[in-house]
Amino acid sequence: MRHIIKLPIVGQKTIAQKTNEVSFGLSDKEFVFMAGQYIQMALPELLYPDPKGASRTLSIASSPNDKEKISISFRDSGSGFKRTLMELPLDTLIDVEGPFGFFTLPRSTFQPVAFIAGGIGITPCISMIRFADEIERPGSIILFYANRDKESAAYLNELETIAARNPNFILKNKFGRIDAEFVQNSVTNMSEAIWYVVGPAPMVAAVRDVLFRLGIDEGKIRFEEFTGYE
Numbered sequence: 001m002r003h004i005i006k007l008p009i010v011g012q013k014t015i016a017q018k019t020n021e022v023s024f025g026l027s028d029k030e031f032v033f034m035a036g037q038y039i040q041m042a043l044p045e046l047l048y049p050d051p052k053g054a055s056r057t058l059s060i061a062s063s064p065n066d067k068e069k070i071s072i073s074f075r076d077s078g079s080g081f082k083r084t085l086m087e088l089p090l091d092t093l094i095d096v097e098g099p100f101g102f103f104t105l106p107r108s109t110f111q112p113v114a115f116i117a118g119g120i121g122i123t124p125c126i127s128m129i130r131f132a133d134e135i136e137r138p139g140s141i142i143l144f145y146a147n148r149d150k151e152s153a154a155y156l157n158e159l160e161t162i163a164a165r166n167p168n169f170i171l172k173n174k175f176g177r178i179d180a181e182f183v184q185n186s187v188t189n190m191s192e193a194i195w196y197v198v199g200p201a202p203m204v205a206a207v208r209d210v211l212f213r214l215g216i217d218e219g220k221i222r223f224e225e226f227t228g229y230e
């Protein structure tokens with residue numbers, strides 16, 4: 001059975017270059033999800049035309065421990081959907097369906113994890129990193145985060161702050177493309193880690209090749225493709 005709830009917009013802000021975050025208030029409602037999952041959301045109206053309609057799939061960036069709101073973030077492409085989402089008045093009710101997906105932390109909290117996020121692919125990772133930090137997850141997490149430049153790197157300050165105080169979280173930031181050298185030189189226990197690769201489809205395909213070349217067992221890699229970005 002489909003489960004759709006109506007949640008009000010409670011925040012709209014720019015968090016990096018051409019990158020926006022929108023939050024939906026939970027108030028008395030409960031929205032149970034696991035860090036790393038995504039939602040399907042539909043707007044009540046479009047203020048600008050959009051050939052793909054008023055609905056999109058978006059990962060949740062906030063932590064499940066945040067009981068006041070859920071947040072999503074996205075690159076601003078100029079699509080009618082995204083322009084509308086940023087301009088609808090606060091308190092407008094949005095249809096939210098979900099949560100969906102299995103791109104979530106391993107059951108064992110001791111399992112080392114390596115994330116490779118390209119650009120806006122950071123959204124499910126920031127949710128998992130926030131959550132892991134809050135629950136003091138004992139297993140190590142390393143994040144390889146690639147962006148074109150500093151200005152477009154969403155959540156970078158927050159990630160640096162967590163890395164500075166949490167010895168279980170290592171941030172490897174790069175402006176440019178992920179290559180084998182960047183990954184290889186940074187991970188000591190590569191054979192033990194579960195790998196999570198997320199971002200626009202071309203980035204995921206490129207990183208898949210890098211990991212295979214490094215000899216990482218396919219069974220230890222999980223992929224999440226943000227289809228819809230060219």
Ligand SMILES: Cc1cc2nc3c(=O)[nH]c(=O)nc-3n(C[C@H](O)[C@H](O)[C@H](O)COP(=O)(O)OP(=O)(O)OC[C@H]3O[C@@H](n4cnc5c(N)ncnc54)[C@H](O)[C@@H]3O)c2cc1C
Nearest residue numbers: 052057058059073074075077078079123226227228229230
């Ligand atoms: C599991 C999953 C999770 C996802 N999570 C996220 C997420 O957290 N954040 C996120 O941003 N995306 C996420 N996506 C992708 C998301 O669903 C959209 O496909 C994506 O954001 C592109 O939507 P859009 O409205 O920008 O482009 P679309 O309207 O879908 O158009 C596709 C392309 O056309 C271009 N385009 C569209 N309209 C215009 C216009 N008016 N002028 C110029 N160019 C235009 C866009 O640049 C885009 O490249 C996820 C996808 C999946 C499957």
